[in-house]
Amino acid sequence: MQKQVKYVIVGQGITGTWMSYQLEQAGISYLLINDESIQSASSVASGVINPVTGRRIVQTWMIETLLPFAINAYKALQEKLKINIIKSSPVILLHPSEQMKDSFNYRMTHENLYLIQQDPSKWTPYFNAPHGVGGISECYWLDINEMLQAWQTYLKSKGYYINAHFNIEDLHLHENKIEWKNITAEKIIFCDGIGSMQNPYFKSLPFAPNKGEALIIKAPGLPIQNIYKNNISIIPWKADLFWVGSNYEWTYEDALPSLAFKEKMIQNLDQLLKLPYEIVDHIAGIRPTNTQRRPFIGVHPNYPQLAIINGMGTKGCSLAPYFTAQLLDHLEQGTAIETEASLERFAQILKENR
Ligand SMILES: Cc1cc2nc3c(=O)[nH]c(=O)nc-3n(C[C@H](O)[C@H](O)[C@H](O)COP(=O)(O)OP(=O)(O)OC[C@H]3O[C@@H](n4cnc5c(N)ncnc54)[C@H](O)[C@@H]3O)c2cc1C
Numbered sequence: 001m002q003k004q005v006k007y008v009i010v011g012q013g014i015t016g017t018w019m020s021y022q023l024e025q026a027g028i029s030y031l032l033i034n035d036e037s038i039q040s041a042s043s044v045a046s047g048v049i050n051p052v053t054g055r056r057i058v059q060t061w062m063i064e065t066l067l068p069f070a071i072n073a074y075k076a077l078q079e080k081l082k083i084n085i086i087k088s089s090p091v092i093l094l095h096p097s098e099q100m101k102d103s104f105n106y107r108m109t110h111e112n113l114y115l116i117q118q119d120p121s122k123w124t125p126y127f128n129a130p131h132g133v134g135g136i137s138e139c140y141w142l143d144i145n146e147m148l149q150a151w152q153t154y155l156k157s158k159g160y161y162i163n164a165h166f167n168i169e170d171l172h173l174h175e176n177k178i179e180w181k182n183i184t185a186e187k188i189i190f191c192d193g194i195g196s197m198q199n200p201y202f203k204s205l206p207f208a209p210n211k212g213e214a215l216i217i218k219a220p221g222l223p224i225q226n227i228y229k230n231n232i233s234i235i236p237w238k239a240d241l242f243w244v245g246s247n248y249e250w251t252y253e254d255a256l257p258s259l260a261f262k263e264k265m266i267q268n269l270d271q272l273l274k275l276p277y278e279i280v281d282h283i284a285g286i287r288p289t290n291t292q293r294r295p296f297i298g299v300h301p302n303y304p305q306l307a308i309i310n311g312m313g314t315k316g317c318s319l320a321p322y323f324t325a326q327l328l329d330h331l332e333q334g335t336a337i338e339t340e341a342s343l344e345r346f347a348q349i350l351k352e353n354r
Pocket residue numbers: 010011012013014015016033034035036037038039040041042043044045046047048049164165166167191192193194195196211212213214245246284285286287288310311312313314315316317318
């Protein structure tokens with residue numbers, strides 16, 4: 001039987017989840033195709049929204065807009081699904097060097113919105129922190145896997161979800177519509193993370209995928225209200241588990257957990273943590289990063305039936321709620337997409353390559 005909807009979405013990581021949520025809230029018909037056998041970046045992400053970043057401890061791009069938007073959006077989603085998704089989780093910065101301590105102290109007195117001092121003695125029972133301790137007051141942790149699972153269950157209950165691999169050979173473009181198997185739609189929106197690198201319509205975008213890994217550990221006695229950051233991050237995960245990571249590998253042989261990462265994390269943990277711990281899992285994923293460190297959002301210049309929202313890089317949790325809403329407004333009302341994130345900056349290269 002032929003099915004007709006306004007939009008087809010490919011992928012249900014954090015981006016496809018938010019894209020479908022926006023359509024759902026707007027009362028617009030859609031179907032989502034997701035291959036459950038693919039390990040998404042979202043399912044291994046630590047789920048942190050941290051407003052400051054890097055060695056210089058500076059605010060992240062657009063955070064003053066993205067953070068309040070994201071908090072409201074996650075709260076609305078958790079209300080709809082009747083589950084807990086988001087919680088405030090201040091960061092304890094266990095400075096890894098004197099240089100990082102100096103950077104922190106400098107930022108405390110220059111354009112500081114989120115940094116706070118910490119009493120180091122509070123943390124000496126748990127950590128070796130010879131270079132001192134600082135803090136980030138406003139930081140959030142998302143239970144991404146709970147969210148992805150609950151949203152998938154919701155989509156399935158509505159009949160809006162297809163567990164299948166999307167092959168581009170099965171996509172047929174007609175004037176003002178697309179056809180995939182027995183489904184026709186006005187547009188298709190690709191939210192398939194690194195899957196888009198194989199998409200002939202979008203593969204010329206400057207993808208630069210990046211592998212990241214994490215250990216899941218038990219560390220009985222470590223307080224679960226905070227995120228801890230040194231050279232590594234230790235993040236309260238589920239029940240009595242902590243997520244420990246990560247690395248940023250631009251060259252890698254496969255997407256699997258590696259022994260080298262595990263050994264490095266053990267070395268870091270042994271130096272930092274005073275409490276005993278036990279490793280219970282080791283996970284890995286590929287971040288959909290790109291050379292410009294900004295998302296790709298918009299409609300293909302030659303094929304208005306094809307849209308993409310990708311390139312979420314290391315920040316899908318804060319970017320996805322805001323930019324999926326922006327893409328929907330663009331598709332439905334023709335409003336502009338943030339210049340730095342818009343697909344228009346690649347119009348020439350996309351036009352020439354397909
Ligand atoms: C170790 C690690 C830690 C991270 N920590 C954080 C963090 O703390 N905070 C943060 O904001 N970000 C973090 N990230 C980055 C974050 O994971 C990404 O920004 C985000 O998950 C990208 O989401 P996405 O939905 O665009 O892609 P993905 O999550 O990769 O989702 C793509 C989806 O598309 C589906 N798909 C792909 N191809 C096909 C196909 N052909 N047919 C059907 N379905 C298909 C896949 O099954 C998948 O479900 C981390 C990433 C890693 C690896």
